[in-house]
Amino acid sequence: MSLLFNTEWGYLEGITRGFKNGMLKHSDYLALTQCESLEDVMMNIQGTDYGNIFSNDRKFSVELIEKRLGEKLLNEFNYIRAHSTDPLSSFLEYIRYPYMIDNVALLIAGLNNNRPMKRLLEMCHPLGYFDQLAAIEVAMSSVELFNAVLIDTPLAKFIPPNFHEETFIEIDVEIVRGVLYRSYLESFYAFCKGLGGTTSNVMCKLLGFEADRRVITITVNALPTHLTAEDRLKMYPTCGNLPDLALRTLSEVSEYDRVRDVCNFAGYGDMFDNIERDTDGLIGLEDRFLMVEAKNNVQSYLQQFHYGIFYSYVKLKQLESRNIIWICECISQRQTDNVNAYIPIPLD
Amino acid sequence: MSEPTEPSIEASGPETISSTEEACCLLDSLHLHIYHLLEDQAVQNHQLSRETSKARLILARVRLQEGNQRTSAEAQLPRYRPFKALCRLVEEAGPWGTIIKLIRSAVEPNRGYFQPVTFIFGALVPSSLRVASRKWEHCVDQIVDCANTQRELQATMVSIRHLRRSLSLQGVHK
Numbered sequence: 369m370s371l372l373f374n375t376e377w378g379y380l381e382g383i384t385r386g387f388k389n390g391m392l393k394h395s396d397y398l399a400l401t402q403c404e405s406l407e408d409v410m411m412n413i414q415g416t417d418y419g420n421i422f423s424n425d426r427k428f429s430v431e432l433i434e435k436r437l438g439e440k441l442l443n444e445f446n447y448i449r450a451h452s453t454d455p456l457s458s459f460l461e462y463i464r465y466p467y468m469i470d471n472v473a474l475l476i477a478g479l480n481n482n483r484p485m486k487r488l489l490e491m492c493h494p495l496g497y498f499d500q501l502a503a504i505e506v507a508m509s510s511v512e513l514f515n516a517v518l519i520d521t522p523l524a525k526f527i528p529p530n531f532h533e534e535t536f537i538e539i540d541v542e543i544v545r546g547v548l549y550r551s552y553l554e555s556f557y558a559f560c561k562g563l564g565g566t567t568s569n570v571m572c573k574l575l576g577f578e579a580d581r582r583v584i585t586i587t588v589n590a591l592p593t594h595l596t597a598e599d600r601l602k603m604y605p606t607c608g609n610l611p612d613l614a615l616r617t618l619s620e621v622s623e624y625d626r627v628r629d630v631c632n633f634a635g636y637g638d639m640f641d642n643i644e645r646d647t648d649g650l651i652g653l654e655d656r657f658l659m660v661e662a663k664n665n666v667q668s669y670l671q672q673f674h675y676g677i678f679y680s681y682v683k684l685k686q687l688e689s690r691n692i693i694w695i696c697e698c699i700s701q702r703q704t705d706n707v708n709a710y711i712p713i714p715l716d
Numbered sequence: 717m718s719e720p721t722e723p724s725i726e727a728s729g730p731e732t733i734s735s736t737e738e739a740c741c742l743l744d745s746l747h748l749h750i751y752h753l754l755e756d757q758a759v760q761n762h763q764l765s766r767e768t769s770k771a772r773l774i775l776a777r778v779r780l781q782e783g784n785q786r787t788s789a790e791a792q793l794p795r796y797r798p799f800k801a802l803c804r805l806v807e808e809a810g811p812w813g814t815i816i817k818l819i820r821s822a823v824e825p826n827r828g829y830f831q832p833v834t835f836i837f838g839a840l841v842p843s844s845l846r847v848a849s850r851k852w853e854h855c856v857d858q859i860v861d862c863a864n865t866q867r868e869l870q871a872t873m874v875s876i877r878h879l880r881r882s883l884s885l886q887g888v889h890k
Contacts, residue, residue: 541792543838590840595840650773650774650777653843655781658781690779690783691780693776693779694777701776703773706773
């Protein structure tokens with residue numbers, strides 16, 4: 369497998385490892401947290417592997433920095449994608465599907481709120497662009513969106529058979545997103561399992577954690593709402609490490625402490641413990657999941673000749689981008705006491 | 717603190733001297749009241765500034781936690797779909813003028829009173845966004861307090877002006 373892997377994808381693995389080695393280290397984060405203005409941050413970023421991404425910009429803002437960081441990742445991903453062959457190219461498409469789902473959810477929400485399609489398309493994530501997205505411009509309502517486009521798009525395979533046009537109006541867009549995402553995650557898991565070898569081992573572990581995280585996060589977020597157990601179960605991916613009994617129990621709990629008890633039993637109790645950091649209680653459940661996710665993605669680089677490094681690179685790079693934006697927000701809001709509350713990526 | 721009352725303009729005489737003295741005492745009380753109100757205003761502005769800073773930081777935290785998994789808020793803000801506001805501002809008569817009161821209605825989806833954060837952002841709102849929403853609601857309460865303090869301050873200043881004018885007409889206060 370190693371020999372075959374290098375023949376087809378060795379170059380791309382090398383390139384991706386090079387990209388990963390250029391990610392920000394602890395010393396880079398230290399320098400960024402000591403900046404006093406956004407201009408300082410931009411100058412520091414240009415001294416890293418990001419390079420001269422702000423050369424043509426004069427007005428400095430957090431949105432601009434976020435945009436340029438996203439463009440850098442997009443260029444790198446498109447380069448890898450353009451040089452890949454199957455099944456890696458299918459694997460890379462799976463990495464893009466969540467962004468497509470987010471874009472579709474944005475279009476549904478926007479159309480339901482009578483937003484102009486042109487404006488909505490500008491807000492879409494570039495990693496989630498697909499050919500038919502341009503044709504979506506003709507859709508004036510979410511019913512037309514369903515009929516005219518989604519059936520023939522890459523997301524068609526994730527739409528459950530009981531979904532119809534009116535679903536997009538009747539059901540909360542977050543539930544639509546949750547159902548699509550569940551379908552995507554299970555499909556991705558099955559695809560990686562089918563690949564076998566190290567890719568299967570690495571990716572099934574990463575995706576299993578993602579599935580469990582989705583279950584727990586959806587449960588916690590749904591606690592103060594009137595979502596039924598059936599609605600929650602529709603969104604719970606089943607490819608994780610949580611057993612079916614835990615999923616059924618979580619779909620019915622109505623108190624935070626009960627969620628904690630079930631997660632203790634399933635091995636995720638540490639997520640609910642307090643972490644002592646001087647951050648005014650900013651660290652929450654999501655942050656703990658992000659920390660574990662970062663650690664798991666860094667560990668995927670300990671093995672060679674598998675596709676997991678491509679997935680991990682995109683995840684780590686996005687987390688890095690979010691960390692930089694957090695630092696920028698703290699600096700622009702003059703709240704530098706909390707600037708160190710970014711999610712650490714253990715690359716050093 | 718004694719309530720400021722309108723000074724009475726009397727003809728000169730012993731009664732005038734005592735009413736003038738009362739008016740001067742009243743003027744002193746009003747000045748002292750202004751200083752207390754200025755102090756209250758400074759404290760309230762500081763608290764409001766702290767609360768809005770915390771709320772903005774939590775919103776930034778939501779962006780860090782959710783990343784690209786959240787839909788742009790601009791797409792989700794409802795347009796052309798009227799819904800009833802949970803908060804209403806009413807003006808009521810107070811001891812020194814009109815005061816603003818914030819009335820909050822209970823959440824009743826059957827009657828069109830929706831919880832704004834779930835109505836706009838969907839059913840699965842992250843807990844940090846709910847915390848930010850509560851902080852912003854608290855900010856609205858603090859803004860109402862600031863506005864009332866400002867109104868009381870202005871009413872007190874107007875009372876002082878009236879009192880000074882009437883005292884100067886009596887030829888006492890320059």
